Amino acid sequence: xxxxxxxKKSLSQLLKKRPPTSxxxxxxxxxxxxxxxxxxxxxxxxxxxxxxxxxxxxTARALFNGYPLPSPPTLLWNLMIRACSKLQDLLEPIYxxxxxxxxxxxxxxxxxxxxxxxxxxxxxxxxSIVYGEVLHGMVIKYGWFENLCVANSLINMYxxxxxxxxxxxxxxxxxxxxxxxxxxxxxAYAKNGEMCRAGEIFVEMPVKNEVSWAVMISGFxxxxxxxxxxxxxxxxxxxxxxxxxxxxxxxxxxxxxxxLSQGNWIHGYIDRKGIVETSNVKTALIDMYAxxxxxxxxxxxxxxxPRPDVHNFTSLISGLSIHGLGDHVIQVFRxxxxxxxxxxxxxxxxxxxxxxxxxxxxxxxxxxYNMEDLWGITPKIEHYGCYIDLLGRAGYLAKAFGVAKxxxxxxxxxxxxxxxSACRIxxxxxxxxxxxxxxxxxxxxxxxxxxxxxxxxxxxLGKWDKVAQIRNVMGSxxxxxxxxxxxxxxxxxxxxxxxxxxxxxxxxEIQNKLAEIIQRIGLVGYSADAAHVSFDISEEDKAQAxxxxxxxxxxxxxxxNTLPRTSLRIVKNLRTCxxxxxxxxxxxKVYDREIIVRDRCRFHTFNQGYCxxxxxx
Numbered sequence: 001x002x003x004x005x006x007x008k009k010s011l012s013q014l015l016k017k018r019p020p021t022s023x024x025x026x027x028x029x030x031x032x033x034x035x036x037x038x039x040x041x042x043x044x045x046x047x048x049x050x051x052x053x054x055x056x057x058x059t060a061r062a063l064f065n066g067y068p069l070p071s072p073p074t075l076l077w078n079l080m081i082r083a084c085s086k087l088q089d090l091l092e093p094i095y096x097x098x099x100x101x102x103x104x105x106x107x108x109x110x111x112x113x114x115x116x117x118x119x120x121x122x123x124x125x126x127x128s129i130v131y132g133e134v135l136h137g138m139v140i141k142y143g144w145f146e147n148l149c150v151a152n153s154l155i156n157m158y159x160x161x162x163x164x165x166x167x168x169x170x171x172x173x174x175x176x177x178x179x180x181x182x183x184x185x186x187x188a189y190a191k192n193g194e195m196c197r198a199g200e201i202f203v204e205m206p207v208k209n210e211v212s213w214a215v216m217i218s219g220f221x222x223x224x225x226x227x228x229x230x231x232x233x234x235x236x237x238x239x240x241x242x243x244x245x246x247x248x249x250x251x252x253x254x255x256x257x258x259x260l261s262q263g264n265w266i267h268g269y270i271d272r273k274g275i276v277e278t279s280n281v282k283t284a285l286i287d288m289y290a291x292x293x294x295x296x297x298x299x300x301x302x303x304x305x306p307r308p309d310v311h312n313f314t315s316l317i318s319g320l321s322i323h324g325l326g327d328h329v330i331q332v333f334r335x336x337x338x339x340x341x342x343x344x345x346x347x348x349x350x351x352x353x354x355x356x357x358x359x360x361x362x363x364x365x366x367x368x369y370n371m372e373d374l375w376g377i378t379p380k381i382e383h384y385g386c387y388i389d390l391l392g393r394a395g396y397l398a399k400a401f402g403v404a405k406x407x408x409x410x411x412x413x414x415x416x417x418x419x420x421s422a423c424r425i426x427x428x429x430x431x432x433x434x435x436x437x438x439x440x441x442x443x444x445x446x447x448x449x450x451x452x453x454x455x456x457x458x459x460x461l462g463k464w465d466k467v468a469q470i471r472n473v474m475g476s477x478x479x480x481x482x483x484x485x486x487x488x489x490x491x492x493x494x495x496x497x498x499x500x501x502x503x504x505x506x507x508x509e510i511q512n513k514l515a516e517i518i519q520r521i522g523l524v525g526y527s528a529d530a531a532h533v534s535f536d537i538s539e540e541d542k543a544q545a546x547x548x549x550x551x552x553x554x555x556x557x558x559x560x561n562t563l564p565r566t567s568l569r570i571v572k573n574l575r576t577c578x579x580x581x582x583x584x585x586x587x588x589k590v591y592d593r594e595i596i597v598r599d600r601c602r603f604h605t606f607n608q609g610y611c612x613x614x615x616x617x
Contacts (some may be wrong), residue, residue, distance in 0.1 A: 007592060024054065025053065045075075048064055049065060050419055057084070063360045065267065073109070074109055074111065078095055081115060081118045085118060085121060085122030094123070111142070112469050112539070113150050117150060120135050120139075120154060121156075123155060129157075132158070144392050146175065151174050152181050155184035158170065159191055162191065162192045162518065167184070168185060171185045181203065182207075183205075183212045186201050186213045186215050186216065187219075199216070208239075210241075213242070214246045216232050217236070217246055217253075221256075227257070227494060229250065229253040230253050230254070233266075235249040242279065246282060251287070252287070254266065255287050258487070258570075260293065262492070263288040266288075283315045286296075286312065286316050287318070293598065295603075312341065313336040313343075314346050316331055316345060317336075317350040317354065318346070320354055322357070322603055323605075324354075324616070328359025330351070345380060345383070348383060349383060351364075352386040357602050361396070364390045365387075365390075371589075381415065383447065384411070385418055388400045388415055391422075392425075396425060397419075401419065401431060404419060411616070419431075442585075484498060484499055486498075486554040486572040486606075488571075495554070497551075497554045497557070499548060499550050501548075504557070511554055513556040517555070520590050524586055524589065526582060526586040551577075551580045552580060552583070555587060564592070565593065568595045568596070570595070570597045572599050574599065576604060589608050602617060
């Protein structure tokens with residue numbers, strides 16, 4: 001486009017249309033050649049606005065700093081403050097505010113509520129609350145504390161930094177409150193994990209909107225209270241239509257619980273209400289079905305998406321990986337690349353995880369060593385940990401140890417524990433002792449889980465003196481995260497079982513049923529595998545010890561309370577043990593049941609005496 005004959009009015013109209021950067025520069029040049037910059041400030045205002053809109057902050061800043069006297073209007077100051085907080089230096093908004101306040105008495109430029117809102121919001125992106133507290137002081141000094149929007153911004157700022165008492169103090173002093181004030185306070189407590197207090201405030205709210213409900217539901221999901229999250233979801237649907245954030249959080253709760261019935265209900269609700277399935281909702285549905293053991297439904301849903309995006313692909317790849325379907329992971333990943341979609345770090349992590357659970361060392365190594373050159377993804381500690389796990393599971397302990405030692409960042413506990421777990425699988429006490437030495441150099445409170453793994457390794461090798469030494473060092477400390485828990489959902493109710501559980505109201509009947517199960521599967525060749533029991537006791541006592549694992553109790557309860565041939569779905573927080581794996585294969589055959597177990601790492605689908613993992617987990 002040629003601009004040589006265009007008038008000032010035409011230039012102004014062109015700028016209002018927000019043209020691309022190339023045209024903005026041509027208009028800018030025309031304004032300079034026609035000497036319009038000083039006589040028609042509206043053009044400069046529009047230029048700055050357009051440059052900010054196209055994220056060209058440096059040019060906008062140069063125009064702003066060279067603005068003719070006396071000063072840019074308040075609107076431009078606000079635009080610059082907001083743009084700087086989003087696009088570049090997080091300290092610059094505060095610097096601009098100080099410049100603005102210094103000019104207030106000289107040229108009459110006055111900050112407004114938007115000014116303080118933008119600066120306070122920018123302070124939430126700092127690593128320190130100091131700037132936020134300074135801004136709070138400025139708000140009081142300049143008389144903006146009574147402004148509703150500014151006070152709401154302060155509540156949100158204190159909530160981001162976990163200063164719930166300060167957030168409540170601001171809320172308490174407000175003479176006027178709206179739904180955003182209440183929601184901001186609820187969010188502050190929810191982000192701090194204080195869901196009881198958040199719930200109390202939520203109940204007191206005079207008016208609730210979809211954001212208020214989303215804050216509560218996401219807060220429950222964030223602190224692992226998935227049943228409560230779903231309870232709030234159902235309460236919300238009785239009053240108003242959920243938004244995308246609520247649907248995604250609720251489906252995430254179903255995924256964590258492995259609750260297929262709840263997930264199916266939410267999917268049906270979406271269809272019944274004609275809710276548009278956005279990319280985020282589709283991604284959450286794929287994730288839910290995969291983590292509830294219905295990878296075929298996840299695959300079918302994915303295949304019905306006309307143009308899947310990177311998030312849809314990533315969700316399916318991650319789902320396939322936890323089901324141990326490494327070959328399918330590679331196929332889907334290749335399709336993604338063929339469709340010219342660039343993977344992200346989570347995509348690559350899913351591919352590496354899929355290779356790890358299927359022993360695809362060649363494919364995994366190729367992806368790991370090419371991820372930076374081909375897709376510009378710098379390997380993070382999670383990628384190194386997954387690759388080390390891949391090598392360790394496949395028996396390449398020396399290479400895995402070498403990768404851990406040569407990492408550009410110090411390996412964390414998760415990396416060393418993955419390698420230690422591989423040592424247990426391949427019964428290599430030499431490497432296990434070397435790994436535990438590295439674990440001990442980290443925070444002493446972090447490596448009890450590693451000590452348990454090493455203890456189990458020595459127990460499997462019959463080195464009871466070594467087991468005793470480790471147990472003595474650990475003393476009476478017990479890391480709660482190492483206590484195995486298994487969950488099964490029956491008729492919409494979740495039942496939790498722990499090893500040797502005696503708390504369930506039907507525990508006597510469950511124990512009797514389990515004794516019957518052990519006897520029946522013994523007739524088809526099952527014999528307890530107690531190689532990893534970490535105590536030097538008789539073989540009979542070892543068999544008794546593994547018989548009462550929470551996983552077996554959950555299966556017994558499921559057999560008691562479901563119709564014949566009904567699939568049983570169990571979720572557990574630890575890796576399934578060798579004996580439970582053997583027992584569940586036998587149970588699936590004797591009782592003609594499909595038993596789906598999701599442990600900490602992956603899925604196992606037991607059917608007719610076989611497991612989908614093909615003995616590789």
